[in-house]
Amino acid sequence: MNMQQMVQAMQKAQRLYDKEHKLIEEKEYEFVANGAVKAVVKGTLELIRIEFIDPELLKEDPEMVSDMITIAFNGARDLINKDEEELTAKYQSKASMGMF
Numbered sequence: 764m765n766m767q768q769m770v771q772a773m774q775k776a777q778r779l780y781d782k783e784h785k786l787i788e789e790k791e792y793e794f795v796a797n798g799a800v801k802a803v804v805k806g807t808l809e810l811i812r813i814e815f816i817d818p819e820l821l822k823e824d825p826e827m828v829s830d831m832i833t834i835a836f837n838g839a840r841d842l843i844n845k846d847e848e849e850l851t852a853k854y855q856s857k858a859s860m861g862m863f
Contacts, residue, residue, distance in 0.1 A: 776854055776858060780850065780854045783850055787843065787847060787850065788805065789806060790846075791803055792805075792806065792839040792842045793839065794839040794842060795816065796831040796832070796835040797831055797834070798817065800820075800835045801814040801816060803839070806843050810836060813835070815828075
């Protein structure tokens with residue numbers, strides 16, 4: 764494979780990666796904390812909404828609600844990070860095997 768072919772293969776891999784990464788950015792991730800609070804977060808880490816599955820918690824323990832919001836957001840963020848890591852690993856392994 765000459766240098767021009769290698770550059771073209773790398774450009775193709777980058778285009779494919781960018782296309783799949785955009786799908787992650789557009790996807791909405793949901794995470795429920797303790798069955799009481801759900802966070803919906805876009806793949807860009809934009810918080811879309813918080814849902815209270817158990818509204819009684821708002822009356823009973825506002826500090827716990829705050830903690831569960833944090834847990835729910837961080838859980839959704841971890842799902843996003845996992846998808847991004849898998850995507851990166853996929854393209855790194857293909858590149859190392861010369862599949863582009």
